[in-house]
Amino acid sequence: MELLRLDLQFFNQEKTEKATPKKRQDSRNKGQVAKSQDINSAILLFFVFLFLLVFGSVMGEVFTGMYTYSFTEFIHWEVTAATTEHVFFQMTMEAVKVVLPVMVVAVIAALLSNYIQFGLLFSGEPLKFDLKKIDPIKGFKRIFSVRALVEFLKSLLKIVSIGGVCFAVLWLQKDELMLLSLKTVSESIAFFAQLTIQMGIAASLMLMFLSVFDYLYQRYDHEKNIKMSKQDVKDEYKKMEGDPLIKSRIKDTQRQMAQQRMMSEVPTADVIITNPTHFSIALKYDEEKSDAPFVVAKGADYVAFRIREIAEANGVMRIENRSLARGLYASVEIGDSIPEEFYQAVAEVLAYVYKLQRKV
Known part of the structure; x- marks a missing residue:
């Protein structure tokens, strides 16, 4: 197996592939035509x-x-x-x-x-010492x-x-x-x-x-x-498209930052609608920003649990409504207003929340 692996590595370095457009352009820029x-x-x-x-x-x-x-x-x-x-x-x-x-x-x-x-073609590369x-x-x-x-x-x-x-x-x-x-x-x-x-x-x-x-x-x-060798083609692709591992890490970092921004909006929500454990949707109603309530945070499983934790720590009321939570999670993105089909159900929830807050 070791000999086979070494042979494959050896053949991988052979120049068997046609030059890519980028390789051709780089060669042309160097005066190699x-x-x-x-x-x-x-x-x-x-x-x-x-x-x-x-x-x-x-x-x-x-x-x-x-x-x-x-x-x-x-x-x-x-x-x-x-x-x-x-x-x-x-x-x-x-x-x-x-x-x-x-x-x-x-x-x-x-x-x-x-x-x-x-x-x-104008290139100074052939003149360099x-x-x-x-x-x-x-x-x-x-x-x-x-x-x-x-x-x-x-x-x-x-x-x-x-x-x-x-x-x-x-x-x-x-x-x-x-x-x-x-x-x-x-x-x-x-x-x-x-x-x-x-x-x-x-x-x-x-x-x-x-x-x-x-x-x-x-x-x-x-x-x-x-x-080019097969390895040269792979390396060029990585340089042009980015290393998949690095891209994955960047996406993870961006996702984490987006979640942190989302979590920071949870304390400003009027209500958290839950499934009760699988989904959590944080809603807010602000007449100056939107004519209808909008989603400030949403998540499933662990993210849903974190939303509930932050909401409880900041005194945001939580209402259990399985069908409404599933529907809002599937239909509305963060920052978007809820569709008309959810107006009645969300209005009843907010009316109930505002009523309880006035009593308090």
Whole structure:
């Protein structure tokens, strides 16, 4: 039996349960989401090369203009601190005009690729310093893990696939490559720029195709990592719903406090109607608070006995009426006025009580 109990405890810690919504949200808040870096790279490369395809000629003209201006104007300037500063400033501004649009496109592509995968997410958790990340033992384990093997195979597949695509593009342009010696310098530069863009777009499309499978793997791996054990699910439920033992104690405390408040109202009652031992109903009639008598306390068995004790200690009259006591206990809550069906019976009881009090 002891071995069986230990085995059950062992299996209870296995990560066999799907992550709960709270676990998923906690992981997301920590920046742990299913994400393929290949999708980011593919979309970024595709948009950058697409931008170069459309605006590459304009950018080339800007760079050519910078080159021409430098060797027609700047070369004749006297080299001083002021002229050097001016040259560097002007060349920097021209370079920024060319590079900045490319950077903007790259940033937009990066944001878009992340949004496609997991939506809007801002988390500083991955940026926090963690000594576990530089633990050499864990680092060694990561190097020789299944994930490392998968990453190696992925890298090998990407090299072969992208290399094959680039070779195919070059092979299609082999005739033009053979005729480069007959072209001018500007024509050769334009050809190589066009060839580079073609290879970049083709490579990014191939990478985009491969990244779909990578994303599916990353999603599978993420789901596996956030799985929970049965004990984890129970602990989370306790945190969300509260420990049943603590909730029970809170309810007991609330019940005791309610009974104490109820008992403190018994001395103010006009009469206690009993069963005689099973039920006790404390009634009070106050014209300013209610048009009909209302219940200030009620109880069964031990609580009924305590109501009778307090009433006797404070001189509150007690009347035995089995049917009335049972009916009021079942129909009226503490603080509520009695229903019309009990008006006649309660009025007779109160009239009898007031008559006895006047005699006293």
